Amino acid sequence: MRALTALSERSVPTVSSEELAAAAGVNSAKLRKDFSYLGSYGTRGVGYDVEYLVYQISRELGLTQDWPVVIVGIGNLGAALANYGGFSARGFRVAALIDADPAMAGKPVAGMSVQHTDDLEKIIEENGVSIGVIATPAGAAQQVSERLIAAGVTSILNFAPTVLSVPEGVDVRKVDLSIELQILAFHEQRKAGEEAAAAAAGGSSVGGAAPAAAVVPPAGRSAAETRKGGPEGDVPAVMPA
Amino acid sequence: MRALTALSERSVPTVSSEELAAAAGVNSAKLRKDFSYLGSYGTRGVGYDVEYLVYQISRELGLTQDWPVVIVGIGNLGAALANYGGFSARGFRVAALIDADPAMAGKPVAGMSVQHTDDLEKIIEENGVSIGVIATPAGAAQQVSERLIAAGVTSILNFAPTVLSVPEGVDVRKVDLSIELQILAFHEQRKAGEEAAAAAAGGSSVGGAAPAAAVVPPAGRSAAETRKGGPEGDVPAVMPA
DNA sequence: AGGTGTGAAGGTGTTCACAGCC
């Protein structure tokens, strides 16, 4: 979608699956197959009409609708989200900012006036909100989610570091910022391990030029097979000590 | 890992793959197979020693190390990240907060003093930082990333709404907050579509009780097969108008 | 000639089911 939008902005009229795939960094066959699930929107010998394709995909993804959302918990994170430009650009409209702190009520954040939690139900109903964003502290999250759901919200984006328990039919997506860092740290560790291994081995490996994006299981497979000793001071399968 | 930590806090000594799988919401066979890649850390007839398993997985994931990180761009989002408790809890230490605005320099955020971009290289080198977090506006992100990388950073968590281009060997993870909302909106749209379809069909479907977590391609497959008409006012494959 | 749409081949990831150990 990003690649398509870029083409659209450059007023490119049509793309072949090959060109678009290259721009998006994927395989052209995959792209064609994916598009085929939406329908036959291409023209053989020509390619896909960019504008038409943008429209079809947008609609399929629900981006042609305008989704009102509320943000509950206007601390640093809530304020950051309220100011985040990406939302309005993608069809989301921040209908209200809600905080439990009476001192926050009435304060202007991102050009809106913060409202108090007391009015949560009213706000949701009046604006027909079905998506709520929780940016409260962990302790408040579960309770907030219950009130949101009771008022009619059926999708929740949860930034609080808690697992919410919600009734069936309600979607929750949890954003855990530290998990992203953990993933980076994991790869960082592997980089260090590979360097060390390479240095120790002294270059006896075959094509050891640039093992950039290694994947986990296969790498340690054979090592794991042999080392079945047990729980005493042994070495991790995927990374040499 | 979350499920394990919870057990550890409740001082549960051992778990079977079955119990842990239920707690984590996954299949027990998958869990055993995944663990087997790390080694044979379980005891047949008994299960896994919780503490030992926590340690092994932590080490494998690189969580036993202390990772210094810098946050560049101390606006709302940067401040929110600096205050985010989850980082220190998972072995990350915020080594410095950096902002380009001279007015920010010296200001206290999350108990630290914000430093100016001029000192970026010095800070990175002195603290041995290999992971950087970019929370600047889109326009500054690419340049910041280049300075970070030149100074020795090899992993970047990018919150700015831009695609960074970086040399090989550098990992970038992009967090796009609006994508999460888009995913919720997509499911939300499908919920609405299903309701409408159910209402229209009047209950003639077979087991139409609760099609909670539907997946995309299969659903619209047969419909897509028949509708090959072409680009005039037709209906999306996966969602009835 | 150029490029889509798609059956078929090829991979990868998941689950089953059971031998083997405690």
Added chain:
DNA sequence: GGCTGTGAACACCTTCACACCT
């Protein structure tokens, strides 16, 4: 008897390759 560790079966996803359309 209970539970792990793992080959084998299975399901799903990706890629190939080519018939068919413009």
